Amino acid sequence: MSLIKDKYERVIDYMRISITDRCNLRCVYCMPADGIKPVDFRNILSYEEIVRIVKTGVKLGVRKVRITGGEPLIRKNLPYLIKEINNIDGIEDISITTNGLLLKQYVRQLVDAGLKRVNISLDSLRPERYSEITRGGDIKKVFEGIQEAEAVGLTPIKINMVPIRGFNDDEIEEFAKITMKTAYHIRFIEFMPIGSREIWSREKYISSEELRQRVSEVAPLMPLKIRRSGPARYYGFENAPGCIGFISPITHHFCNTCNRLRLTSDGKLRPCLFSETEIDLKSALRNGASDEEVERLLRLAVEIKPEGHSINHEKSFDHLKPMSKIGG
Ligand code: SAM
Ligand code: SF4
DSSP states (O other): OOOOBOTTSOBOOEEEEEOOSOOSOOOTTTSOTTOOOOOOGGGSOOHHHHHHHHHHHHHHTOOEEEEESSOGGGSTTHHHHHHHHHTSTTOOEEEEEEOSTTHHHHHHHHHHHTOOEEEEEOSOSSHHHHHHHHTSOOHHHHHHHHHHHHHTTOOSOEEEEOOOTTTTGGGHHHHHHHHHHSOOEEEEEOOOSOSOTTTOOGGGOOOHHHHHHHHHTTSOEEEEOOTTOTTEEEEEETTOSSEEEEEOSSSOSSGGGOOEEEEOTTSEEESOTTOOOOEEHHHHHHTTOOHHHHHHHHHHHHHTOOSOOOOOSSSOOTTSOOHHHHOO
């Protein structure tokens, strides 16, 4: 089995693929109220193009794929794509990141097609606030989606929450306490200065360190070692069935274990979330690139993967595309 390492000895075995930049929500920190002009459908990679890229990635050493967006569940025939990727020899894990609204409807088909894991984004447990944050989202649908995901065995359920000071941070403790009753993974993600400008400010950002401190005031927290923990650092309350993860894109602990390449919905290969450097795979594919050429471009992306990023909470990085465009 092949294995590819970058200049900094990181094994690159994970591809995060955005299949759409469109979304059925307008979360205030991610998108402006009237959305972002979407990429024309003709410029979105087809499922066949995505599968070809994944096959080439597998030759290099990619073993895990996460499907994201925008909202991945709004793209037609997602089970077909999952199935095609699952059929590629060498793929060990396929997951999705979703806002959960359409999960109830599709999760069985997705699991039948080979989906192994799901991360659900949920920034409030209160129906009214959830609707405010997402500009109209119905939290009941998310809860139903979570239940259905559990029912079909997509466990452990992972919930991603972005705490924002003065906005939803009064729910941090409540989210953490969920792990005392259920085997969920509750993961707190540092608010990043990208996406919608309406909400971001330095004061609203909460570091993982501060989050951990606050959660440890609920009850003592113990560090946990979890296999395939990805960018999260995990902790747990004593005897709790669930666990609590902290994901720190801003205060690092993130880059030195980064094992991924990102593919945007319009076919750009991005070696790093925070760098605007992109390799245009779509043009290469549509101009008749051979398999060798596609492989060369993937190797190039690994070669130029930066050691880390210099983004911090001091200023907004206006030049960065929003997460819905890159694939969160
Ligand atoms: N629509 C899907 C969802 O919401 O799960 C997938 C795409 S969304 C861009 C992926 C993740 O990015 C979500 O968990 C969202 O909370 C996160 N995200 C978006 N903008 C962010 C920001 N400025 N800071 C931190 N996380 C952000
Ligand atoms: Fe859509 Fe996800 Fe962005 Fe919310 S965070 S607007 S659900 S892409």
